[in-house]
Amino acid sequence: MKTTDAPAPAPVKERPAPARPAKEGTTLNVFSHGMLVLWAVMVVLPLVWAVMTSFKDDASIFRSPWSLPDKLHFDNWSRAWTEANMSDYFLNTVLVVGGSLIGTLVLGSMAAYVLARFDFPGNRFVYYLFVGGMSFPIMLALVPLFYVVNNMGLLNTIHGLILVYIAYSLPFTVFFLTAFFRTLPTSIAEAAFVDGASHTRTFFQIMLPMAKPGLISVGIFNFLGQWNQYMLPTVLNTDPDKRVLTQGLVQLAVSQGYKGDWSGLFAGLVMAMLPVLAAYVIFQRQVVQGLTAGALK
Amino acid sequence: MQHGKYRFIVGFLALPLGVYALFVVWPFVQSIYYSFTDWTGLSPDFKMVGFDNYSRMLDDDIFWKSLWHSVLFALLVPLVTLGLALFLSFMINVGGRHRRGGPVITGVRGSAFYKIVYFFPQVLSIAIVALLFQFAYNPDSGAINSLLRGIGLDGVQPLWLGDPDLALWCVTGVLVWSTVGFFVVLFSAGMASIPADLYEAALLDGAGRAVTFFRVTLPLLWDTVQSGWVYMGILALGAESFAVVQIMTTGPGGPDYSTTVMVLYVYQKAFRDGQAAYATTIGVALLVVTLAFAALVMRLGRRERLEY
Structure with missing residues (x-):
């Protein structure tokens, strides 16, 4: 069939x-x-x-952008470092990021610990107040913020910039660390408390050391975010002597356009790029974990 | 653990909450209030003007241009970035050669290397990336046009950022270039956690690679893709597009307003034109667009969570 x-x-x-x-x-x-x-x-x-x-002279940059440098013009680099003030920009950036990174981690972990471990009226409200900051366009707040900072006499100061960096890093830091503190066992903190340690001492001596992996992840995330920050300093930090790296380079690009020192500018760009890339290649695993941790939660 | 609990809570929350309230929450509240005034930002005097700023905004052609470009960024940049990232991470994780006796699905050789390299732009400041590409796009001495000349395309020498029809695409390209790597790494981690027997079962049932991708990989990765979309869209509406447009384009925002975005327009109105109140009005519109975008993506993308 x-x-x-x-x-x-x-x-x-x-x-x-x-x-x-x-x-x-x-x-x-x-x-x-x-x-x-x-x-x-x-x-x-x-x-x-x-x-x-960054190793070529100006003439050959324009004539043949893809040719190899005829010889290595290291003078571009020294010119960028001294004359173009790259050394000052580096120092300012290190000061701002150093201060704000420590501040962010201390304040962020304090708030997150309380929100994760203690029941009190308003806990959820405070938590969502912090977390809501992640999805709001910062530019909207920047206009009044400029005048808030100005009225406090903090405009164009390093410590003013540090405070603002901390404030704008808190939403993600609190969000991430609250989730992290929730995963830690409660029994050890309770034992410490029974043994007579105060809440404050329990936090600093028991809980913070236990939270180290979380602090490292969120620390790397904040370090890169604050090191690379461009919008906040552009608005709040207009004093030429206080410029951070990103601002300084953009300013350099504008002013070198008039002076025609392109090779010096490229040396500055590479100078700013290489330390971050080198640090990334060395701490590759930690950096990737730190940056993707938030998105995977 | 009741002893001194509230004193401790207040003591620990006071400082973080104080800093946050002063520099973040208070300015946000203020800016909504200012959008109903005629405040210039230069003098302390202002009066309430009701909805004047809002009706002015609706008649402002440049505002509509900036809104359109921002919406385009929020939809297009994540679409291209996530699409490319999904494709590349799928290639990394299942594109490997089948070895006799080995698992049916394998990653390519050197997958760790690709992931390291792709991640490079993510650690660089968007400001540095924007500067770099500004020079690469230079029509005379830039890397791109001279590369085109080098391979014999002397006739194809676009003005890139100088061409009003091209400038926006140049900016889009830079945003995509700088974020694809992050999502490749993110999606790779997600794909690695999908059990191999799911793939093997699909292959035994006769599914090809494309079917496997759309029927197995994508549904299981959907949550990550969706939160990536929201995250990317918020960046493209805010800080990233500000840096790229402000640094790269002529004007900035030009030529002929062809690249202006809302976040840049807020900045220019407030700090260049001395129209702080009007700037906050555009800022409020940006807030509405951002929240609407996030709500839309979450709603459209809602699916049942798959357990595996």
Whole structure:
């Protein structure tokens, strides 16, 4: 009968089981490698170009952007470091980020610990007040903030910038650390409390050391965010002597445009890029964990 | 643990909450209030003007341009970034050659290397990235046009940032370039936690790679993709687009307002034109757009959570 002989060859045709994935795998392997290499080149090429350009003189930058430097013009680098004030910008950035990173971690963990571990009226309200700050456009607050900071006499000061950095880093820090403190066991803190330690002492001597992995993750996240910050200092820190790295470079780009010192500018750019990239390659695992931890929660 | 509890709570919350309230919450509240005044920002005097700023905003052509560009950024940048990131991380995690006796699905060789390299732009400041590309886009001496000349395309020498029709796409490209790597790493971590027998079962049932991706990988990764979309959209509406447009474009926001975005327009109105009250009005519009965007993505993307 017609209907019975038809399905017979079908299983053979539909199931060339182990052979197909292997063959398909090879073509796919070539294709996927091709795409992956292409994107890797697109990421690396601009960076390599910047490093190369920072060692060339101005004439050859304009004549042939892709040629190798005729010799390594290290004077670009020394000119950028001293004459273009890169050393000052570095110092300002280190001061601001150092202060605000410590402040963010201390204040953030204090608030997060209380919110994670204690029941009190208004706990949820305070928590959502902090967390809500993550999705609000900062620019909206920046206009009045400029005048708040100005009235307090904190405009164009390092400590003023530190306070503002801390305030704007708190939403994510509190959000992340509250979740982290909740995962820590309660029994050890209770034992310490029974032994007569105060709440404050329990926090600093027992809970903070236990929270170290979380503090490292959120610390790396905040470090990069604050080191790379551009919008806040652009608005609140307009004194040329107090500029941070990102501002300084943008200003340098504007002023070098008039002076025509492109090689010095590229040296400055690379100078600002390399320490962060080097630190990333060394602490690769921690950095990736720190930056993706929040998004995975 | 009741002894001295409230004193402790108040003592620990006072400082963080105080700093946060003073520098974040209070300015937000103020800015909504200021949007109903005629405050210039330069003098302390102002009076209430009701909805004048809002009706002025609705008649402001530049505002509508900036709104359109911001909305475009919020929708397009995450779409391209997440699409590219999903594709690349899928290639990294399942594109490997099948070895006899090995697992059916394998990652490519050197996947760790790719993930390290792709992540580079994420650790750089968006300001530095913007400066770098500003030079790369330079029509005469920039890296891109000279690369085009180098491969024989002398006729194709666009003005890039100088061309009103191209400038916005140049900016979009930079935003995508700088964030794809982050999501590749994020999605790779998510894909690595999907059990291999799910893939093997799909392959045994005759599913190809594309079907596997859309029927197995994407649904299981959906939560991460969705929160990534919101996160990316908020960045594209706010700080990232401010830095990129303000640094890279002529004007900034030009040529001919072709790249202006809401966050830049707020900044220019407040700190360049001395119209602080009007700036906060645009800021309120930006807030509405941001919240509407987040609500929309969360609503459209709502699916049942898959357990595995």
